[in-house]
Amino acid sequence: MNHILIIYHSQKGHTEQLAEACHKGALEESNIEVRIKKALDTTLDDILWANGVVVATPEYFGNMSGALKDFFDRTYYPAKGRGVNLPYALIVCCDNDGSGAERNVQSIATSYTLRKSLDTLNVKERDFQSGLDQAKDLGQMFAAGINMGIF
Secondary structure, X not given: OEEEEEEEOOOOOHHHHHHHHHHHHHOOOOOEEEEEEEHHHOOHHHHHXXXXXXXXXXXXXXXXXXXXXXXXXHHHHHHOOOOOOEEEEEEEEEOOOOXXXXXXXXXXXXXXXXXXXXXXXXXXXXXHHHHHHHHHHHHHHHHHHHHHOOO
């Protein structure tokens, strides 16, 4: 059984809906167990359990959410030396282009030894409904990649 961890933060509920759509897509693959957790509730044990991670964050002022940054801050040093080397995918819910949040996450993920496996999904608020379908597709593709061992 392969394990996917979906970590998200959401204030208005849009990023949570994207994370849930991703979860639904991942469950379409067999041999996959998925945990979906709020960033503030996610621990190092969750990371150690996972074979891959999907991160979903709103973009605030050109940055990832503070709750997601808090997750990375709390788990970064304890994860060092624990063999964390996981594929990840990123979903950004934004009003602009999401590039600031993407850059922030990529910078931390590289140090954390997370490997980007799919293109970032930037979902603009005005295109939110189609973004739900894209998030579901991302979840299914990520799970398939984990199952096939290509990530």
